[in-house]
Amino acid sequence: MFKNVLIIPANYAFAIWGLIYLGLFAFGVYQALPNQRDEPDLRKTGYLLVIACVAQSIWVYLFLSRLFALSVIAMLLILLPLIGVYVQLEIGKSRVPRLKKWCIHFPISIYLGWISVATIVNVACALYFQGWNGWGISAVIWTLIMVLIATAVTAVIVIQRRDIAYTGVTLWALVAIALKHFDNSMLRNAVLFLAIVLALTATIQIRLSRTSHQ
Numbered sequence: 243m244f245k246n247v248l249i250i251p252a253n254y255a256f257a258i259w260g261l262i263y264l265g266l267f268a269f270g271v272y273q274a275l276p277n278q279r280d281e282p283d284l285r286k287t288g289y290l291l292v293i294a295c296v297a298q299s300i301w302v303y304l305f306l307s308r309l310f311a312l313s314v315i316a317m318l319l320i321l322l323p324l325i326g327v328y329v330q331l332e333i334g335k336s337r338v339p340r341l342k343k344w345c346i347h348f349p350i351s352i353y354l355g356w357i358s359v360a361t362i363v364n365v366a367c368a369l370y371f372q373g374w375n376g377w378g379i380s381a382v383i384w385t386l387i388m389v390l391i392a393t394a395v396t397a398v399i400v401i402q403r404r405d406i407a408y409t410g411v412t413l414w415a416l417v418a419i420a421l422k423h424f425d426n427s428m429l430r431n432a433v434l435f436l437a438i439v440l441a442l443t444a445t446i447q448i449r450l451s452r453t454s455h456q
Contacts, residue, residue, distance in 0.1 A: 247366045248385040248429060251359075251418030258414060265349025266295075273343035282345070287330050290323040294353075295298055297323070310368035319358070319362045324354040334403025348407045349426065355411030358395065362388050382429050393436045399426050402446045407446045413437055 244250060269291075273284050297319035304313040319425040333347045366388065370378075376384050399405050416437040423429045 244367050244370055246381045247363070247370050248423060248426075249363050249388050249419060250422070251284075251365045251415050252422040255415060255418035258411065262349070262356060264354050265352055268345045270452045272341070283331055287327040290330075293322045294323040305364075308371070310364075310371045314334050314364055314368050314427075315436075317361050319411050321354075321357050321361050322391055324350065324357055332398070334405040342369070351405050352405035352411055355396075355408040356415075358394055359412065359415045364422050382426065385419075385429060386432050389416065389433055389436060394439050396440060397443050400440070400447050404443060404447045406448065409440065413440060416430075416440070 272278060272354055273288070278284060294397045295321070297316050301313055301316035301320060304316050327350055331347065331350065335352055353452075358416065366384075392412060416433050420430045420433040420437070
């Protein structure tokens with residue numbers, strides 16, 4: 243159905259949902275712990291995460307029903323609350339105990355990272371389904387533009403917050419896109435180049451972070 247939507251990654255990339263659901267399960271268990279019932283971060287972000295999860299269920303129905311324009315709205319109702327949770331928890335900016343990082347910060351970073359990529363893919367699918375011709379620009383160029391945007395957003399996050407979990411999700415998606423279109427040398431090489439640049443940026447930021455804390 244979406245053979246010309248080149249930003250769609252290889253099928254194996256969607257296995258990341260297993261990690262996302264595992265993270266949300268860890269989030270739920272952590273939240274249910276007796277000593278976390280009055281945790282202010284959980285109290286002020288809980289309703290936003292509920293909105294995102296409900297919107298996720300609605301999105302699945304809309305997308306499978308081929309109501310792609312409406313599915314974009316549902317996707318935004320996933321993305322925006324997750325951004326709210328991410329900002330309010332100050333992920334990557336505040337130092338927290340290791341358990342909280344693994345059960346709260348990492349799951350939200352991974353979820354938001356994948357939804358950020360999925361939003362771009364969803365919009366591309368909706369436009370393709372509506373017959374949009376891309377203003378005469380080729381599908382490959384549009385794909386590179388969208389990949390560049392996703393990479394730039396992730397680079398800003400890794401520089402400002404040193405969020406390796408979010409960055410790892412974007413790298414996962416970039417490699418999957420490159421592998422799916424391995425026969426298209428222009429698209430493959432450009433996407434892999436961006437992935438390498440992003441990986442190097444993340445590596446530098448990690449080293450800077452470790453140096454600053456020594």
